[in-house]
Amino acid sequence: MATSTNSLIRVVDVSKEYNGGSVHALSHCNFSVKRGEVVAIIGPSGSGKSTLLRCLNLLEQPSSGTIYFKDVALNGKKVDLDLHRREMGMVFQHFNLFPHMTVKKNITLAPVKLGLKSQAEADAQAMALLERIGLADKADEYPAMLSGGQKQRIAIVRALAMAPEVMLFDEPTSALDPEMVGEVLDLMRDLAEGGMTMVVVTHEMGFAREVADRVVFMSGGTIIEEGSPADLFDYPQSERLQSFLAKVL
Amino acid sequence: MDFAAWWTNLFAGMSPASFFNLSFLPKYCVYFLQALGYTLLLAVVSVALAVLPALLLAFMRLSKNRLVRAVSGAYIALFRSTPLLVQLSIIYFGLFGAISIPRLYLFGFIDISRFIPGVVALALNSSAYVAEIFRAGILAVDAGQSEAARSLGLSSAQAMKLVVLPQAVKNVLPALGNEVVTMVKESSICSTLGMVELMFAAKTVATATYISLAPYVLAAMMYFVITYPAGKAIEALERRMRRGDKH
Numbered sequence: 001m002a003t004s005t006n007s008l009i010r011v012v013d014v015s016k017e018y019n020g021g022s023v024h025a026l027s028h029c030n031f032s033v034k035r036g037e038v039v040a041i042i043g044p045s046g047s048g049k050s051t052l053l054r055c056l057n058l059l060e061q062p063s064s065g066t067i068y069f070k071d072v073a074l075n076g077k078k079v080d081l082d083l084h085r086r087e088m089g090m091v092f093q094h095f096n097l098f099p100h101m102t103v104k105k106n107i108t109l110a111p112v113k114l115g116l117k118s119q120a121e122a123d124a125q126a127m128a129l130l131e132r133i134g135l136a137d138k139a140d141e142y143p144a145m146l147s148g149g150q151k152q153r154i155a156i157v158r159a160l161a162m163a164p165e166v167m168l169f170d171e172p173t174s175a176l177d178p179e180m181v182g183e184v185l186d187l188m189r190d191l192a193e194g195g196m197t198m199v200v201v202t203h204e205m206g207f208a209r210e211v212a213d214r215v216v217f218m219s220g221g222t223i224i225e226e227g228s229p230a231d232l233f234d235y236p237q238s239e240r241l242q243s244f245l246a247k248v249l
Numbered sequence: 250m251d252f253a254a255w256w257t258n259l260f261a262g263m264s265p266a267s268f269f270n271l272s273f274l275p276k277y278c279v280y281f282l283q284a285l286g287y288t289l290l291l292a293v294v295s296v297a298l299a300v301l302p303a304l305l306l307a308f309m310r311l312s313k314n315r316l317v318r319a320v321s322g323a324y325i326a327l328f329r330s331t332p333l334l335v336q337l338s339i340i341y342f343g344l345f346g347a348i349s350i351p352r353l354y355l356f357g358f359i360d361i362s363r364f365i366p367g368v369v370a371l372a373l374n375s376s377a378y379v380a381e382i383f384r385a386g387i388l389a390v391d392a393g394q395s396e397a398a399r400s401l402g403l404s405s406a407q408a409m410k411l412v413v414l415p416q417a418v419k420n421v422l423p424a425l426g427n428e429v430v431t432m433v434k435e436s437s438i439c440s441t442l443g444m445v446e447l448m449f450a451a452k453t454v455a456t457a458t459y460i461s462l463a464p465y466v467l468a469a470m471m472y473f474v475i476t477y478p479a480g481k482a483i484e485a486l487e488r489r490m491r492r493g494d495k496h
Contacts, residue, residue: 059396086402096397100415110401113411155397162401 007032007068008166008197009056014065016051016221025051026221029065033166038198040208040229043218044244049201052218053170056199057088070165086114089159093171095151097143097158103130104139107158122161129157133187149180153187166197173204205248209233217241270463277454277464283358284450285471290359291439291446292432295371296379296425302372303379310384321380328377333370334438340370341442358445367439371432379428386421387413423490426483430476437472447471 009032016026026048033039041049054060055067058074058081067074069084098106107129108122117125130136133153143151152172159167169188173181185207192198192211202208208215209229216226219240225232233249236242274281309321328336345366352362390413398408440449451468455461 057400059400082399082402082404085400088400090397090400092393092397094391094393096391096393098394098397098412100419109411110398110403113407114402159401168400 006034008035008037008070009033009199010066010068010071011052011056012066012068014052014055014062014067016048016055016060017063024221026055026062029218029221029223031216031223031226033197033199035165035197036195037214038192038196038200038212039214039216040212041199041201041216041218042203042205042208042244043224047218048221049218050170051221053168053199053201056168057085057090059090086110086162087165089156089162089164089167091152091155091159091167091169091172093175095143095148095155095175097151097155099143102140102142103135103146103154106143106154107161110158111161116162125161126157129160130154133157147180148176149183152176152180152184156184156187156191160191166199167191169198169200169202171201171203173202203248205233205245217244219244267460267462268466270460271467273454273458273460273464274467277450277458280454281447281450281467281471283356284445284447285475286356287359287364287444288433288436288446288448288472289475291364291367291371291436291444292429295368295436296375296429296432298368298372299375299379299428300425302376303383306376306380307383307387310380311387325377325380328374333374333435334441336374337367337370337438337442340373341366344369360445363442363444367436367442367444371436371439375428375432379425382421382424382428383417386417386424389420390416419490423483423487426479426486430479430483433476433479434472 011029011031014026014029015024017024029048029052031039041053043049051060055062056069058067062075066076069088072079072084074081074084097103098109101109104123104126107126108117108119111117111122111125112119127136127139130139133156135150135154138146138150138154143154146154156167156172172188173184176184181204185204188198188200188207189211200208200212212229214226215229215232217224217232217236217238217240224238225236225241232241233245236245306321306324309317310325312318312321350362350365352360355361355364394412394416395405395408398412399405403411436446437448439446440452443449445453447468451464454464458464
C-alpha cells in the first residue's frame with residue numbers, strides 16, 4: 001500500500017453506532033500505533049475508550065471506517081480474522097480466564113489447539129512464563145483458587161503465550177482490589193520495557209504518564225487530544241481534558 | 250337404602266385393606282420389577298437420545314441465519330404445544346406404521362417392536378425441551394469467555410467446543426437430570442400403546458386379579474421412590490455447584 005508506514009495499527013475514520021444509529025459510541029476516530037510504542041487511552045467513563053480498543057481486534061465491528069493491522073484492513077472482505085487475532089493479545093477487565101481449566105491449560109490451550117506447538121512445548125513455555133511472574137506453583141490450580149491480581153497476571157501471560165505483536169489492555173486493573181493493582185502494573189511495565197507494543201485503556205494516570213509513549217484522550221466517542229504524556233498532562237489544550245484531569249489527578 | 254348404608258358402600262372399595270391388598274404380589278412381583286426396569290430404560294434412553302438433536306436445535310436457535318432459527322423454533326413450538334399422547338400416537342401409527350420392526354425381546358421382557366417407536370417418540374418430544382435447556386445454558390456462559398477465546402485466535406467453533414460448551418453442559422446437568430425424572434413419570438403414557446412399563450403392569454394386574462386399586466397404589470409408590478430421591482439428589486448437586494462457582 002502506498003501509504004504504508006511503520007504503523008502496526010491504523011484506525012481510519014472509525015465510527016460505531018448502536019440501536020440503528022440512535023447511540024453514537026464512536027465518531028470518526030483516527031489514530032495509529034507504531035511498533036514498540038505504548039499508547040494509553042484515557043477519558044471519562046462512557047467516552048468510548050473500551051469500544052475503540054475492542055474495535056482494534058474486531059470484538060466490536062465498526063459501523064464505518066477501517067482498522068488496519070500491518071496494513072491489512074481487518075474489517076475488509078475475505079480476511080481471516082482468526083489469523084490476525086493470534087497476533088493481537090487481549091487482556092480484559094474481568095480477566096476471563098477459563099474456569100474449567102487449570103492455569104497451565106488456560107495458557108497452553110490456544111497454542112496447542114491452533115497447531116502452533118505440541119502439548120509438551122506449550123507446557124514448557126507455560127511454565128517458563130509462570131516462573132517469570134512467580135506463579136509456577138499455581139500451574140495446576142483452577143482460576144477460582146487465585147486472587148484477582150494473580151488471575152490478571154495469568155491472563156496476561158496467556159495472551160503472551162501466542163507471541164503477539166501487540167497487546168491490548170481493556171482496563172486491566174479496574175476490577176482489582178487496590179493492593180493488587182501494583183503487581184499487575186509492574187508486569188505491564190516489564191512488558192513495555194521489553195519493547196512490546198501496547199494499547200492500554202486505563203484509569204491509572206500515574207501509569208499512563210510514566211509508561212506510555214503517547215496518550216490519547218477521548219470524550220463523548222471522539223478523540224479530543226493526543227500527544228506525549230508530558231504535553232497532555234501538563235499542558236492540556238481542550239477544556240474537556242482540563243476538567244477531566246482536574247477530577248482525576 | 251338409608252344414608253348410613255350408602256355411606257358405608259361409598260368407601261367399600263377404599264378400605265385400608267383394599268388400598269394395600271397386596272395378595273397379588275407373590276405372583277406378580279417379578280412382573281412389576283421388570284415393568285419398573287422398562288420405565289427407567291424408557292426414560293433414560295429417550296433423554297440420552299434427545300441430547301444430540303437437542304444440541305443441534307439449540308445451536309440452530311442461536312444461529313445468525315433467520316431461516317435456521319425459524320426451523321428450530323417451529324420444531325420446539327410444535328413439540329411443546331401439543332400433548333405427548335397425541336405425538337406418541339402420530340409417531341407410533343404414522344411413522345412406525347410404515348416401518349416394521351421385528352418382534353425381538355431385549356432382556357427377555359422388552360419387545361423392541363414397541364419399545365423403539367416409544368423411545369423415538371419420547372426422544373423427539375424431549376429434544377424440544379432439552380434444546381431450550383441447552384440454549385439457556387449456553388447463553389448463561391459469560392460473553393467474556395468466548396471473547397477471550399476468540400481474541401487468542403480460536404475460531405468460533407473452537408471457542409464454542411472448548412470453552413463455552415463445557416461450562417454450559419456443567420450448568421445444565423441438574424436440568425437434564427430433572428428432565429429424566431419428568432420422563433420417568435411421562436413415560437406412563439406409553440402404556441396406552443401396549444408398552445409393558447409400570448403403568449401398563451398395574452393395569453394388567455388390576456384386570457387379571459380383580460383387585461382394582463392396590464396395583465395402582467403400588468405403581469404410585471414405585472414411581473415415588475424413584476423420582477423423589479432423584480429430585481432431592483439433583484437439588485443437592487445444584488447447591489454444591491452453586492457453592493463451587495463462587496470465586
